[in-house]
Amino acid sequence: MQRAEAIANLLRTTPDVWSGHEVAAASSRDTGFSALNALLPGHGWPVSSLIELIPLMEGIGELQLLLPVLRTLCREGRDVVFICPPHIPYPPALANAGLPLNRIIWIDAKNDDEARWSAEQILREGIAGAILLWSNATKDLSLRRLQVAAREGDSLLFLYRPYALLHSASPATVRIALRPHAGLLHAEVIKSRGGKAASTQLQLYDVA
């Protein structure tokens, strides 16, 4: 173990040496949680990529996880789009959390196809700071389309998926399972292309 650390140190301090996970993500955004940053490509939420969040259930802080990065984006004048959230994103709570309401757009689509279509349109335009999309899509093609659209702009794309799809294959750059754990949010990074190896566990957030 000590040897591995020594090698890592040597690599870091030697100019002209780039490690794989550093070059993988073009740009990334601080998650606000250093423990989580450490696992992600480019040490943060990767921009222009598909990020999957898979909560075990609702009401475990699955949205609070994103508040730090959303606050940063809003401060920069970038907008945050909720597409087909399962409930009302409650404006007094958003305002309390430091998200100016004039930066929030809530899009309600009739079905999953239209929800993904909306996300693609917004991603392509590249002007939104972050897109939070709730979708039950299972087809690989649907997810790939989102991934491709995400690449065209410079927005963050968070896809909330049902827990039943935890073990299905996915083209996403990052996949994180979210579970409650003794009043904390437990985030398991199950896939992180260009980041650290999967299956590392994290406890990162006090929910209440």
Place this chain on the structure above:
Amino acid sequence: MLWLSLHFSSLATELREPRDVGPAAVVDRHGSRRWIISCNDAARQARIHSHMDATSALVLMPTLKLIDRSRSQERRALQALASWSEQFSSFVTFDAQRWLLWIEIGASLHYFGGLDALMGKITQGIRELGYTFATGIAPTIEASALLTQHKDAQPVHQTKAIKLGISALPVHLLAISISTLDVFRDVGWQYIGEVLNAPRDQLARRFGPDITQYLQRLLGEAADPREPYRAPATYRRRLELSFAVDATEPLLFPLRRMLGELQGYLRGRDMALQDLQLTLVHEKNNAAASTTLQLHTTQSQRDAQALWLLLREMLERTALPAATVELIISVKQFVAPDIAQLDFFDDKAKREQSWSNLLDKLRARLGTNAVKHLGLKDDHLPEKAWCVIDAEKQNTDSAPVSAQRPLWLIQPKLIQSLPNLIGKPERIECNWWQDDMQRDYYIAETPEGSRWWLYRDVQSSQWYLHGLWG
């Protein structure tokens, strides 16, 4: 003055929408005689050409589709082209009979950066509208029209150079009566120069005053009496389709052209729009005579491409009750264009512009209410402390809430078994004369670990789930 003349030699076939796929020719008729006035590429490949007798053409190509000309359609197309051209000049005029459009460009040269730059803008714009054309430039209307017939004609800038510029052109191009041209041919005159050299008084005596007046206008010796075209104050463009169209997709191409024309009209007046009406007139013998789509944009708009994308979304979402035979675009009200649509807009304005274009597009497909902006309301009841607002009327200085609130609000749902309550309750009261409300709000945690926001209705003592700590 310097006139740019545009001759639309294939107008009759090119104004047909949807375009004919197979060989097709538009014919004019006089008595029992029919002759071709315009044909498409597929027909031209079979050596069919204008002026050809319809019967001979059918012998050459039995599958040729013959279409009667529609003078009203031709006129409407030229009117739309004239409206479009007003963005480049305050003096635009046309002759629907001869398929000619004139734009006075002498006064616009400096503003648009010289002749080449201006010509580039105009020719590219008209090509985008889907027409082929030939151009001629001269100081008089009639001379510029003649030059459109000469492939390599150089622009004539000086009035005294007109004669030289047109002398070598064949005499039949003169815009005078056929009977006069017949006599010229019998005399043996082949070139316009020969007519110009003939003594003027003798011509007048032989053919009447019309010919000498025409020659005076041609050479700039007398002013041309044409008035500038003035497009009406409200915009309405009607397009009869060349055949009934069932699907929406074939409507998109003519729609693009119509919006291109509209864009020119708006630019010419330095105006934009926020409301546009597209009417699809359906085939007769149908219960629904027409379908009307109302487009409303958040910001003032005049970009043809943006409008086209919006209408395309709306069309794709609309079930048409019957085949469409006619399209009508009408705009009744105009607004000032956004500064962002001028050329020097900054990044922020550009971004806002993109946002409103994007949201308009989403609304066009998902419905107007699908895109929501959020606001706060000063109300004690949590479900009434927020609202959906119009983006345009957005008010950002609402009173902040001090108490902790969950990120997810849900419809109050009666619950039977109570999870673990955490902390002290928050009493929310609402004393109205019509309903008295008292609720005690708690944070709770389910055995699975989900955090709820729930309340006990003080009067009924029943428990409701009202939110989730997402």
